[in-house]
Amino acid sequence: MTGKFTRRDFLAALGGAGGILVLCETEPADAQESGRRAHSGDAKPAAISAWLHIGEDGTVSVFTGKTEVGQNIRTSLAQAVAEELHAPMASIRLVMADTDLTPYDMGTFGSRTTPTMAPELRKAARAAREALAGIAAEKWSVARPAVQVAEGKVFCDGHSAGFGELTRGQQLVESIGPGVPLTPATEWQVAGHSIPKVDAREVVTGKHRYTTDMKRAGMLHGKVLRPAAFGAKLASFDDSMARQISGVAVVREGDFAAVAANDAESAGRALAALKAEWQSEPQPLDRELFAYLKANAEPGEDRQRRGSIERGMAEADRKLSQTYTVAYIAHVPLEPRAAVAEWNGDKITVWTGTQRPFGVREELATALGIPEERVRVIVPDTGSGYGGKHSGEAAIEAARLAKAAGKPVQVVWTREEEFTWAYARPGGVIEISSGARSDGAITAWELHNYNSGSSAIAGTYEIPNQRIMFHPSKSPLRQGSYRGLAATANHFARESHMDELAHSLGIDPLEFRLRNLKNDRQRAVLLAAAEKFGWAKQKAGEGHGSGLALGFEKGSYLAACAEVSIEGGRIKIVRVTEAFECGAVVNPDHLRNQVEGSIIMAIGGALFERLRFDNGRLLNPKLSQYRVPRFGDVPVIETVLVDRKDLPSAGAGETPIVGLAPAVANAVFRATGKRLRSMPMSF
């Protein structure tokens, strides 16, 4: 939905049902760094972020544009509602990421769901509870404050009613803004507890239908002709052989060519029967990547500027300049990009796994040349994203094919397509020059990041003279968001450099960090991790060592300690301790799951993930050629959750990933005396 809403629109969206409807009115969130437009054209995003409906049968339906990609917000948002509505978890149904049914949402990224969407839903639930109590008070002719709501029932003085009994015949629409009182975290009954994933049974029985599992009546299977190199132009095209295969539809629009057939086998044969020649421009080799990024860098802009670097350097007893690099890596969501497109007259519905359903609706409208009102995007709970599914490639492909074929079409990318034609986490070069006094006080810090991004580019250390710059560059690969964005690269560089400085000054790395930190939350997680890990007791030996790193991003603080051993020239991560603080913990078990999962995903980028490319072609677009973490790579993991019930909850799906790589780099240095400054790290 776009533009202004009317009460009738809402009731129509709910199938004309009565009951109680609460609308959350808010200002739209700020755009994130992805650089994409927040929203199209003239219509500003509706200042309604979510709504909550209690039907005449008592069913609680919550409507949000957020997507479930494994971060378990379907559970945590239901907890938020259950908490304030005083209703059982099982009575709450979340309708998510359906552009016809849910309000506009910029997308599920930036760890925004918990800090922004959850409070909105809590307010809506609280308002709904008040409304129910009000209806009951009137019905029973009792004083409003005497009415209680608990466990999905409303009661007072021997009266008792379920939500449905009170909402029947109602057509109440309420708008809420700021200022609704919410239950403090110290009093949470449902939120703050380890509620199991709400649809886990559907998952373990194989019943949950991902986009790749969908079937529609008469549905065809689509395959897309891929260019021979990035940016290649279709120079010649002959589809006469493909068209001879029975039931095959062929689409050609500019450089886009694709086929659809009754079954995947026929579609594959038709694709193989297309004859095409491609023309492409020479493109860089991955060996030249870092020189290329620097050579093509823009002057950039200051992200932080304080004091004078010259003065800070003049005050320093030790000076250090080093360069760190990170490779391009792939998200590798286990469910590849996929979409099912179905036209109904001049309207189209597309089911697809994306983190930005409204963004993809806009992409579809543009690609198809139709208004957004005629496009509906629905996102089934998706086989992960990690920031890699912001875009709607498969959606557009399926839509074009469905139009040509006059039937619904499903497009499921192969793993090779997902590696090659999705976007990558940017590679980058980070240069740091620093100075410190012999007492451990850092006097100067100059950092230049080329291409990898500006997330978490400035740390939490107290440094009087700083200059921090981000320089965008020309990327040889298509690049975009990733879990934590550039925070991993910037933490890798900063925390490695901190370790190098500490070593050159002969100060323990923990002590060195504490001397330059005032932030209480940052200090608290650092000390918590060090204590749990046993930092004071650890000893480096031949081929064995420990390292630590700390960090802050998207409202969350962390510290990680890692113990490594070097076996046959290979880095083996033995043990990792991570302390994590994101304000009041909403679901401790799911938070642990995110922290553990982030640490494990981080091992890939730290030790072996790297996209290799040459002249516009990816050289390792298969899982047999691109190694991701497996069971055998997993160290002993200890997580310490610092639960700050006095602070608002921040998102936690991304930030726990940033500490592992620098902690490992620093441990490797302790074990071997060798400093590894490139991710992935190897000897």
Added chain:
Amino acid sequence: MSRITELEVNGISRRVNANPERSLLSVLRDDLDLTGAKYGCGEGQCGACTLLLDGEAVRSCITPVSQAAGKRITTIEGLERDGRLHPLQEAFLESGAMQCGYCTPGMIMSGVSLLGRKANPSDAEIVHGMQGNICRCGTYPRIVAAVRMAAQHAKSTRRPS
């Protein structure tokens, strides 16, 4: 080779009409609408497509359907008995051993196969036995815990013979 016309899936004989070279995964998913086994890589590297042939785990994305003819095929849809989940499915729920869940059916089938070979595996044996399955969300420690839990459950409920 002649076309495959019959498969025994989860104890039921199913009519199909498939080119023998097609992958077992595509026949189950596209022709029989059994979508629990997932496509993840198409080269037997990720294990999302894992199912059992005569009780042994196979990667159905690289298994020609001809190899499944005449064998007992068990998919994730066939683990539930009389409305009761398999102990390993229960253990996955109990351990919260998933995030996005896309790898979960393949993980469970690999785990069932492992427990069939070895009733009481050590953690190292679980890690070794599950090494061919990828969970990109990184829930490996929870999956190991779930397999261990299911093994212990089987041990405690086993009747003396």
